[in-house]
Amino acid sequence: MDIVTKRATILIADFFGTVKERGIAAYVRDIETVAAPVADTVALRAPRWVRRLPQGVQNLLMVLHEQLVVPFHALRLRPDLIVFPYNSSSFLLSLSRRTVLVIHDLIPYRTGHRGSGLAFAYVACSTRWHARLRRRIVAVSPFTARTLTALSRFSGSEIVTIPNCFATTPVLDHAAMPRPRVTLISGTGANKAFTQALDLMAGTTSDPHLAGITFDVVGFGPEHGRATDLIEQARAEGLPLPPITVHPLLPRAELDAMIAANAVVWAHSLAEGFGRAVVEGRATGRPVVMSRLPVFRPLRDDYTFAYTNGDRAGFRTALARALDAASFVRPYQLVEELRRDAAAGVKELLGQ
The missing domain is CATH 3.40.50.2000 (Glycogen Phosphorylase B;)
Incomplete structure (x- = not known):
């Protein structure tokens, strides 16, 4: 008799996935692609009408999404992995070892680079809480991973590298005479x-x-x-x-x-x-x-x-x-290497 193995489930808090095309939203789409062979992904995204709202209102809704909406769905779905890709995380879900926080760079944690003191405080506090609980952190490049490893606040967290892998970026034929x-x-x-x-x-x-x-x-x-x-x-x-x-x-x-x-x-x-x-x-x-x-x-x-x-x-x-x-x-020859590294990082998070 064949033994059916249950596929893993990954829940991703991708609020801006319907609002933005580039940056972290593109990173999440790539993660969905490289994870597809080994897991089912559920990405929680904002409704499209959010695009029409001012940036400050969008940011507030994003906080409510991470702190209220995502925990509700996590309790309902019981995923094997919960990913917060926007440099911040849920205070409640960081209590779970299944939760990982993606840090793309340290720019959001520098007050001079934040348009709002409240936004800076939210990102900084949720990240410190996640790190204090010694939860896993994802870095998007070896450079970022080395930077995080050198900081004492992240010394208790396991750092896994999942690079930007461009799994959804096609390699196009370019014009001979551009x-x-x-x-x-x-x-x-x-x-x-x-x-x-x-x-x-x-x-x-x-x-x-x-x-x-x-x-x-x-x-x-x-x-x-x-x-x-x-x-x-x-x-x-x-x-x-x-x-x-x-x-x-x-x-x-x-x-x-x-x-x-x-x-x-x-x-x-x-x-x-x-x-x-x-x-x-x-x-x-x-x-x-x-x-x-x-x-x-x-x-x-x-x-x-x-x-x-x-x-x-x-x-x-x-x-x-x-x-x-x-x-x-x-x-460009580097893309295939990035995709292999990203797939390996996802498997490492899932314990495969």
């Missing part, structure tokens, strides 16, 4: 330093080797108007900017198509926990210009070109080299 455009993947966070990126763009207008280059800006999503205002302000102050198009929240397929059609992807940042933009660019067959950050170092290959933040000349050189490489760039 458009002379650069895709800047930015965002509203202070670490994205968008005004510094504008200064680097301005530096390209005086370089004859970069004549005719234009920029597409993505990552601001519903708050794309903020980026447009910053651009208009910079122009009014006399900054000689090239043509720039700021895009609203794009469906995944449209974003991938834009990245593949444009010549270069640009990842400008002061700090990151992983480097999703670097891998997204290379996975879609584009060369990548990127800030020189330690966390980006493991993602490099022959078609990534680094510069020091604030160095206009260094940025122009990196961009020119990337444009020269755009018509003969080779596929």
Whole structure:
């Protein structure tokens, strides 16, 4: 007689999964994909009308979701694993050894990078509570794992690495003759330093080797108007900017198509926990210009070109080299390794 083995169940508190396309929401979709062969996943997401609400209201609803809605479903479903992927966790469910907290980077725990003191307090307190109970923590890169291991507050927690694995990012055929455009993947966070990126763009207008280059800006999503205002302000102050198009929240397929059609992807940042933009660019067959950050170092290959933040000349050189490489760039080999590591991390959490 055949013995039927019950599949494991993973419950994921993905409130912003219907609100956002990139970042942590994309990370959760990748986890669902790599976990599919060994477990059934149940992702609890906000209704779509939440998209229309102000960001502050969304954040409040997210807290109520983590502290009330997710515990209710956890008690009902009795999952084998409960995942909180947004740098915070449930005070009640952290009492259970089945609960894990995903920390993408330490940016949310720095007061200077939080738009709200209440948001900072919530993230910091729920994480400290989780760590005090010695519950498991997931890091999204070896760099983040090493950082967490070095901090005394996490010394009692087992740290498992599940990298961003891009399991839902297709490897596309890119144009043989790409458009002379650069895709800047930015965002509203202070670490994205968008005004510094504008200064680097301005530096390209005086370089004859970069004549005719234009920029597409993505990552601001519903708050794309903020980026447009910053651009208009910079122009009014006399900054000689090239043509720039700021895009609203794009469906995944449209974003991938834009990245593949444009010549270069640009990842400008002061700090990151992983480097999703670097891998997204290379996975879609584009060369990548990127800030020189330690966390980006493991993602490099022959078609990534680094510069020091604030160095206009260094940025122009990196961009020119990337444009020269755009018509003969080779596929990115790191994605398969990331997917294998992510699948192994999920199995480790499930005890398989």
